[in-house]
Amino acid sequence: MNIEQINHISVIGSGAMGSQIAMVCALAGYEVTLQDINEESLAKAKESLTGHMERRIKKGRLTVDEVNRAFNRLSFENKLEEAVKETDYVIEAIVEKVDVKRELFQQLDELTPPHTILATNSSTIVSSQIADATKRPEKVCNMHFFNPALVMELVEVVQGPHTSEETANVTVELTNKINKRPILLKKEISGFVANRILGKLMNEAIYLLENEIATPEEIDLACTKALNHPIGPFALIDLTGLDVHYNVRMQRYEESGNEEDKPSETIIEKVERGELGRKAGKGFYTYS
CATH class of the missing domain: 1.10.1040.10 (N-(1-d-carboxylethyl)-l-norvaline Dehydrogenase; domain 2)
Structure with missing residues (x-):
């Protein structure tokens, strides 16, 4: 797996964090699917992102064309299977509860192609608590964005003892590709750097x-x-x-x-x- 193989990104969870991560990736040129089982949450996410983008256009930070192209690359989906069946990279941004995340990662392992990397945005739950719910622990890591993701530049990439060098390196490269600044932690610790x-x-x-x-x-x-x-x-x-x-x-x-x-x-x-x-x-x- 290398960075050139990543064409489609799926973000799971359409709250403020997940929706903004999805838009960050779409603005960077990736095809993105934002998934949530709650249709109302997806509608709110689209409305919120529209407001964010309109304000950026008014301030001259983005053009109308850039925003339109980003929205054309971004789709909203309530069915998990549809959202991830052809994806290359998944970023999970759901509730901070281990059992819920483990259940989701087990599903993602079954539904995504074998090459797909599965990342959690969690800043508290290290990926070693989730990875063994999958048959691909070497492709599981933390990719932690900061709130608000559209604004904050830093992303903490954490390589757990199960995470391969390839997965960590691709995630660092992806962070650069979406115009964020990565730091790579070679050792897991709850809270990572900034939040500790x-x-x-x-x-x-x-x-x-x-x-x-x-x-x-x-x-x-x-x-x-x-x-x-x-x-x-x-x-x-x-x-x-x-x-x-x-x-x-x-x-x-x-x-x-x-x-x-x-x-x-x-x-x-x-x-x-x-x-x-x-x-x-x-x-x-x-x-x-």
Whole structure:
């Protein structure tokens, strides 16, 4: 398998991350199928991508022709078999739950051509927890994009002990082809590089909040204006989703057994109230 053999990419999961990964690949010239069993989610994904592209046209970042060509290369499909039967590369972007991912990868192994590489976008679940659900563990790896995928440049490629050099190298080359910057981790570790560093920042931010030392607004302001971060930790949690943050922390806790890895009481309470961030209209901030 080499980079020239990749002509079609399938992205599984049409949430904000999956839909934007699909558009990134389509803008780079690949034929792409975005798959989700939920038709409503697919419709929302198409509407959201249309809005993103219209804004880029208005700002002069893309032309109408470039956007039209990208949408012509991008198809939306609710049947998994149809989405992957002739694909060369799969990027999974579904819920952060090991059992759900394992079930999907087992299906993908049966439905995709033998040469197809199967990547997970997960930043928490290393691919060695999924690879043995397939008969091609050497073709399974992590390919982790950052939210929002249309904007963020970095992609973390993780080569597990089961992942072949060929799969890792092709994934790094593909990352370059879709105009992203790859880093290749030769060893698995939960959270990889960026999110392990970010996790320490998040922990301290929530500590300051829960001990009534500062408000979310003040903590975010300290990060953006003193540390020169583009976005504060609470605004970032709202952007990615408090439910995503909760699931990531629970996954890490289940792996480590360390109580410190559990989601904070603040996060748990907000998730229980349905305050999931931007997508719900309220998280640490309120959105119109």
